[in-house]
Amino acid sequence: MTTQPLLHSLPLFPLGTVLFPGGLLPLRIFEVRYLDMIGKCHKAGAPFGVVSLTQGSEVRRAGAQAESFAALGTLAVIREFDAPQAGLMQIECVGTHRFRVRSSELHKHGLWTADVEAVSDDVALAVPEDLQPTAEALRRLVQTLEERRGIEGNENVRLPITPPYRFDDCGWVANRWCELLPVQSELKQRLMELDSPLMRLELVSDLLARTGITK
DSSP: OOOEEEEEEEEEEEEEOOOTTEEEEEEOOOOHHHEEEHHHHHHTTOOHHHEEEEEEEESSTTTOOOOEEEEEEEEEEEEEEEETTEEEEEEEEEEEEEEEEEEEEEEETEEEEEEEEEEEOOOOOOOGGGGGHHHHHHHHHHHHHHHHHHHHTTTTTTOOOSOOOOHHHHHHHHHHHHSSSSSOOOHHHHHHHHHHHHHHHHHHHHHHHHHHHHH
16 A cells, blocks of 8 residues: 555544445544543544444453554544533534554553554546446445435434445445444444555445345
8 A cells, every 4th residue: 555644643543443435434522631632623623533343342451451453543533522411422423534554553542542643535437337236236325225214204313325326436325325234343344454445445345235236
């Protein structure tokens, strides 16, 4: 993967999930270490890094395993912020660019920061003919969700995928399916780390075929 310098002392949020570029991530935050971090990021309009846990849990507990996380993560930008009560924040983030952790530091209050390098974005690549069923299945799913929201008369219901839709782009289609498929985080992480959006889409198509979603 091609990398370049990006950020120093980036605050990290280790989670039991994988954030893909272009993906949405709602978070309900109540731990002091993250309340302070998210508050500062929101005030400054700054991103934070989402990394997938390989050991430990999202919430710190006495005697629990130490946290460790994948070396490749995704920048998250806060697009909605709400603090309905003291000690609670509800935010929605969008993934932007992938990064690779070059060094990390655990601070005494439990917050991780890291020096990271940007990983090149997926190259725009048209979905080939043999993988069109995968893109069309995603298009049908989004259409069904939009119709259901309209029938229920609640336009405020959030869809897991939001415009702009790019059903003709390998990386975008693959990433959205990766978010939706009920597979382990370890597999999602490996898919996210692939440098080739075409290979990612091919593997996702195989997974969909096994589940009968596509043929």
